[in-house]
Amino acid sequence: MTSGPESVLLPPDGPTAPPRVNGELVFDAPWQTRIFGATVALFEAGRFAWPDFQQRLIEAIAVHEAALEADPIDGTSGYDYWACWLDAFRALADEHGWASQRSLHDMEHELEARPAGHDH
Amino acid sequence: MSHDENHEHEHEHEHEHDPRAIRTEALERLLVEQGLITSAAIDTIIERYETDVGPLNGARVVAKAWTDPDYRARLLEDGTAAIAELGIGGPQGEKMVVVENTPDVHNVIVCTLCSCYPWPVLGLPPAWYKDPAYRSRIVREPRKVLREFGLTLDDDTEVRVWDSSAEIRYLVLPERPASTLGADEEALADLVTRDAMIGVARIDAR
Numbered sequence: 165m166t167s168g169p170e171s172v173l174l175p176p177d178g179p180t181a182p183p184r185v186n187g188e189l190v191f192d193a194p195w196q197t198r199i200f201g202a203t204v205a206l207f208e209a210g211r212f213a214w215p216d217f218q219q220r221l222i223e224a225i226a227v228h229e230a231a232l233e234a235d236p237i238d239g240t241s242g243y244d245y246w247a248c249w250l251d252a253f254r255a256l257a258d259e260h261g262w263a264s265q266r267s268l269h270d271m272e273h274e275l276e277a278r279p280a281g282h283d284h
Numbered sequence: 285m286s287h288d289e290n291h292e293h294e295h296e297h298e299h300e301h302d303p304r305a306i307r308t309e310a311l312e313r314l315l316v317e318q319g320l321i322t323s324a325a326i327d328t329i330i331e332r333y334e335t336d337v338g339p340l341n342g343a344r345v346v347a348k349a350w351t352d353p354d355y356r357a358r359l360l361e362d363g364t365a366a367i368a369e370l371g372i373g374g375p376q377g378e379k380m381v382v383v384e385n386t387p388d389v390h391n392v393i394v395c396t397l398c399s400c401y402p403w404p405v406l407g408l409p410p411a412w413y414k415d416p417a418y419r420s421r422i423v424r425e426p427r428k429v430l431r432e433f434g435l436t437l438d439d440d441t442e443v444r445v446w447d448s449s450a451e452i453r454y455l456v457l458p459e460r461p462a463s464t465l466g467a468d469e470e471a472l473a474d475l476v477t478r479d480a481m482i483g484v485a486r487i488d489a490r
Binding site: 211247 | 301304306310313315327330
């Protein structure tokens with residue numbers, strides 16, 4: 165099949181499919197949109213093979229679902245696809261040396277230390 | 285992010301203290317610092333997926349055609365131009381032909397050679413559309429395939445299968461549900477599904 169890189173992305177159904185309404189991707193928070201965009205940008209820049217990310221996403225979803233089952237208070241309504249995506253991306257970044265544990269934590273602390281109401 | 289971490293932060297309502305938002309921003313900064321991507325590239329991709337492409341565009345076209353007979357006529361006459369009237373266009377939509385379903389004729393689209401698809405009005409194609417089984421079988425035995433999609437056609441309804449060629453991209457104008465007589469354009473657009481605009485489903489009023 166001759167199709168662009170987009171076609172290997174984002175299965176429309178199955179466990180790793182992102183939430184959609186009438187075919188449109190659904191984002192509930194800006195960070196979800198951002199991590200999605202960063203992943204695709206990095207992919208389109210040729211930095212990783214999509215199946216490597218896909219595999220990590222499958223693993224992250226399995227871990228997440230197991231955690232939900234263990235905690236019936238939150239139940240399935242606590243399912244957070246984009247949190248899984250973030251976990252998968254973080255694992256990929258770690259593996260490629262783009263974001264070591266230390267550098268990521270340092271950066272997170274720096275961002276957390278910003279005064280409230282900062283401008284993004 | 286572990287489940288417990290989520291829990292700990294539930295009381296914090298400020299968006300900027302959401303640990304997932306912090307982590308995302310930290311990752312983006314690290315990637316940009318290393319020159320692996322730019323924030324502008326991320327913006328471009330988000331815009332493409334979130335606003336430029338998607339079946340809601342096609343739904344707007346269909347709803348307008350249902351409510352505006354002049355627009356419907358223009359759409360069937362020159363799909364590309366009528367779709368462009370709504371500010372919709374772009375790659376894979378340069379030469380659009382709209383085919384209208386009627387009680388006597390049912391249209392369905394396919395690309396037998398690859399997976400050509402009208403991106404500007406429908407977004408990216410679903411997996412089954414790209415599947416070799418759909419691409420070959422919808423031409424050979426359309427009624428049977430449509431039944432598998434849950435769409436049973438009357439025996440006297442003619443089925444027309446439109447195979448996207450090198451340039452032409454088709455869009456199905458589905459039949460408007462009879463029970464939606466008083467509905468406005470926006471409410472109608474909500475009813476229009478991607479599958480109906482491919483031609484593998486009917487539209488039901490909700």
